[in-house]
Amino acid sequence: xxxxxxxxxxxxxxxxxxxxxxxxxxxxxxxxxxxxxxxxxxxxxxxxxxxxxxxxxxxxxxxxxxxxxxxxxxxxxxxxxxxxxxxxxxxxxxxxxxxxxxxxxxxxxxxxxxxxxxxxxxxxxxxxxxxxxxxxxxxxxxxxxxxxxxxxxxxxxxxxxxxxxxxxxxxxxxxxxxxxxxxxxxxxxxxxxxxxxxxxxxxxxxxxxxxxxxxxx
Numbered sequence: 001x002x003x004x005x006x007x008x009x010x011x012x013x014x015x016x017x018x019x020x021x022x023x024x025x026x027x028x029x030x031x032x033x034x035x036x037x038x039x040x041x042x043x044x045x046x047x048x049x050x051x052x053x054x055x056x057x058x059x060x061x062x063x064x065x066x067x068x069x070x071x072x073x074x075x076x077x078x079x080x081x082x083x084x085x086x087x088x089x090x091x092x093x094x095x096x097x098x099x100x101x102x103x104x105x106x107x108x109x110x111x112x113x114x115x116x117x118x119x120x121x122x123x124x125x126x127x128x129x130x131x132x133x134x135x136x137x138x139x140x141x142x143x144x145x146x147x148x149x150x151x152x153x154x155x156x157x158x159x160x161x162x163x164x165x166x167x168x169x170x171x172x173x174x175x176x177x178x179x180x181x182x183x184x185x186x187x188x189x190x191x192x193x194x195x196x197x198x199x200x201x202x203x204x205x206x207x208x209x210x211x212x213x214x215x216x217x
Contacts, residue, residue: 016044016053028057036061094142101139104132134167141168144195155189158197165201173209 016022021043028038042055108129115121141164162183170179211217 016042019043026057028059037064090142094139098136098139101132101136105129105136108132134171137164137167138171141165141198144198153191153193156192156194156197157187158190158192159183159185159187161194161197162201165198165205169202169205173205177209177212 021041024040024042026038026040027035029035037060038057039060040055040057042053045052045054108125112122112125112129115125144164163181166179166181
């Protein structure tokens with residue numbers, strides 16, 4: 001029998017049987033007034049003609065703490081596995097999209113060469129070509145974002161990564177939100193992981209977008 005409430009039920013004593021110990025979860029109090037969780041093991045013993053109840057209480061603070069830490073680590077592992085799966089899926093979609101963009105690029109270039117005497121059509125095709133270029137840049141950013149390479153560090157120019165991240169953000173957040181850029185281009189190099197820098201900026205800006213979603217700001 002396992003009883004999880006913090007007090008002995010009224011019918012507990014009458015229900016105790018020899019060779020059938022009972023386990024309870026309870027809370028004890030120290031002399032300083034602080035409390036700690038205990039596991040109580042109690043049972044009925046026959047000592048000659050007399051019956052007595054033996055009760056042993058064990059402090060389970062460390063065990064419960066270890067269990068909570070294990071559950072926390074399991075949750076973190078599941079989250080990491082989920083993010084890895086999402087990254088793999090995003091990379092696969094991005095590669096497929098790249099394969100679709102390649103012939104679009106090729107045919108647009110051929111069409112622009114054929115229509116030198118049609119400036120209006122060239123303008124339309126030019127807009128389509130620029131849109132395809134933006135799509136190609138977006139695919140590249142998705143591949144960078146989904147790449148799992150946490151240990152690799154190299155000298156990088158942070159302002160370049162910032163600009164790439166802002167391009168991706170511009171296409172994902174509402175157009176009613178303005179992005180003001182004040183980026184120093186002579187900031188030099190830092191030793192870092194480009195993907196992690198990209199992810200940090202994306203997280204910060206996404207949090208800012210969520211904060212503005214209700215009332216602006």
